[in-house]
Amino acid sequence: MNIDAIIDQLGGASAVQALLGVGPSAVSNYRIRGAFPEYARVKIWQALKARGVQVDPETLELIGAVAEASSPQTTASTAASSTASSAASSGGVTAPSILLIISGGIAAYKALELIRRMKDKGWQVRVIMTKGGAQFVTPLSVSALSGEKTYTDLFSLTDEAEMGHIRLARDADLVVVAPATANIMARMAQGMSDDLATTAVLATGAPILIAPAMNPHMWANPATRANAETLKSRGMRIIGPDSGDTACGEEGAGRLVDPMAILSMAEQMLPGQTPLKNRRIVVTSGPTHEPIDGVRYIANRSSGKQGQAIAEVLARHGAEVTLISGPVDLPPPAGADVIRVTTAKEMLSATLNALPADAVICAAAVADWAVDGAGKAKLKKTPGQPPALTFVENPDILATISGHPQRPKLVVGFAAETETPVAHGDDKRRRKGCDWILANDVGAEAPVFGADDNQVHFITAKGAVTWPRMTKHAVAEHLATEMIKELTHG
Numbered sequence: 001m002n003i004d005a006i007i008d009q010l011g012g013a014s015a016v017q018a019l020l021g022v023g024p025s026a027v028s029n030y031r032i033r034g035a036f037p038e039y040a041r042v043k044i045w046q047a048l049k050a051r052g053v054q055v056d057p058e059t060l061e062l063i064g065a066v067a068e069a070s071s072p073q074t075t076a077s078t079a080a081s082s083t084a085s086s087a088a089s090s091g092g093v094t095a096p097s098i099l100l101i102i103s104g105g106i107a108a109y110k111a112l113e114l115i116r117r118m119k120d121k122g123w124q125v126r127v128i129m130t131k132g133g134a135q136f137v138t139p140l141s142v143s144a145l146s147g148e149k150t151y152t153d154l155f156s157l158t159d160e161a162e163m164g165h166i167r168l169a170r171d172a173d174l175v176v177v178a179p180a181t182a183n184i185m186a187r188m189a190q191g192m193s194d195d196l197a198t199t200a201v202l203a204t205g206a207p208i209l210i211a212p213a214m215n216p217h218m219w220a221n222p223a224t225r226a227n228a229e230t231l232k233s234r235g236m237r238i239i240g241p242d243s244g245d246t247a248c249g250e251e252g253a254g255r256l257v258d259p260m261a262i263l264s265m266a267e268q269m270l271p272g273q274t275p276l277k278n279r280r281i282v283v284t285s286g287p288t289h290e291p292i293d294g295v296r297y298i299a300n301r302s303s304g305k306q307g308q309a310i311a312e313v314l315a316r317h318g319a320e321v322t323l324i325s326g327p328v329d330l331p332p333p334a335g336a337d338v339i340r341v342t343t344a345k346e347m348l349s350a351t352l353n354a355l356p357a358d359a360v361i362c363a364a365a366v367a368d369w370a371v372d373g374a375g376k377a378k379l380k381k382t383p384g385q386p387p388a389l390t391f392v393e394n395p396d397i398l399a400t401i402s403g404h405p406q407r408p409k410l411v412v413g414f415a416a417e418t419e420t421p422v423a424h425g426d427d428k429r430r431r432k433g434c435d436w437i438l439a440n441d442v443g444a445e446a447p448v449f450g451a452d453d454n455q456v457h458f459i460t461a462k463g464a465v466t467w468p469r470m471t472k473h474a475v476a477e478h479l480a481t482e483m484i485k486e487l488t489h490g
């Protein structure tokens with residue numbers, strides 16, 4: 001639908017001015033440019049929807065029944081917009097709500113730029129400032145940019161009456177702490193709730209992004225490093241800090257990263273964002289069972305939790321996920337197509353059938369051997385004569401996919417090692433021809449099989465990065481971040 005038609009549908013220029021809170025010259029500019037600014041699209045989409053006009057929230061093109069009654073040109077957009085249409089009608093497209101926490105530090109002024117950028121995206125931004133934060137920028141300037149009240153006090157009667165601190169935390173789709181001082185990171189790591197900011201962090205169910213900014217020595221201090229690792233291991237993401245001159249006159253890592261970088265990471269972390277849309281990803285998971293006879297089998301201790309977490313997280317990022325799972329005792333993960341298999345051979349053929357794909361993640365603990373000549377009939381127990389089993393080697397799914405003519409752009413394997421996981425993991429990466437290996441030390445004191453936590457070394461051709469011990473879900477999130485970089489920017 002062209003811009004003039006949209007303005008007409010909304011009741012004319014003055015109605016659009018009132019809707020967007022802009023003057024007449026802004027509306028004329030939109031007409032000249034033939035487009036509304038990005039931040040206005042959600043409002044326009046909502047206003048049109050309220051008037052019974054169904055448009056694609058991204059392109060503002062007509063969709064559905066209305067399109068049939070309009071020009072052939074707009075009808076052509078119907079098919080392309082059908083996904084957006086179903087997202088919109090299922091309530092999937094609403095302006096995301098961000099809870100921004102500004103803690104004390106000279107970099108707090110950059111949070112103002114961040115708010116502006118978030119508002120340009122059409123996001124709702126509610127801000128909590130710590131006492132320190134309010135020393136560097138005023139709640140008034142923050143409110144002028146966010147268009148919302150700025151919250152500072154945990155025990156404010158008026159605030160509680162308008163928007164209780166729990167609701168402030170629970171309503172957010174994403175919490176961003178920027179700038180984050182060493183102090184707020186320490187309090188968050190300890191699970192403290194001694195002000196409104198830390199209380200909200202503790203109460204929220206939303207993902208949390210932290211952008212630290214502090215003196216380089218404070219950042220390098222083992223206490224801050226340990227706090228950062230703790231926060232990461234709980235699934236929070238940390239962006240930066242950057243290196244360079246800091247306000248305190250010292251050089252090193254401590255500068256707040258560019259607000260645009262925070263914005264783009266925030267965008268990626270927002271639930272419902274789909275950076276992996278149109279990407280097909282196959283995940284193998286769980287153990288395989290290799291029959292000895294019709295009733296007995298050989299298995300291993302894999303629970304399938306890591307593979308399922310990966311499938312679920314990738315699906316949440318918009319990928320079309322096929323999970324090929326051996327026998328596990330877990331409910332199917334949300335959003336993925338699940339193909340259940342039993343043996344390694346079945347897993348291989350299901351994986352090959354799922355090609356072509358953009359990526360294959362082999363997280364399954366595939367049995368290395370199958371029992372030669374296993375039949376359906378139960379082997380008879382003859383006292384004093386245990387059967388002699390002979391084994392045949394199972395196909396290596398990871399190596400097969402890595403060398404396949406339809407090899408996906410990205411092939412990822414796991415390596416459970418009992419010693420020197422990085423060296424062995426890298427060796428496995430080369431031998432099997434995959435791109436990345438996530439190696440974990442299963443000989444370490446903390447268990448991996450069946451546990452909810454995992455400690456992974458992320459190994460690529462560029463080297464190895466040791467991720468802190470974290471939940472399997474957080475490992476899946478970290479892997480998804482790397483995959484998004486590789487599949488969408490690489």
Ligand code: C5P
Nearest residue numbers: 362363364366395396397398413414415
């Ligand atoms: O050789 P190893 O079992 O240590 O290799 C582990 C990696 O290889 C995992 O990614 C696993 O899913 C994959 N693998 C496979 N098929 C096999 C054996 C292992 O895909 N037969």
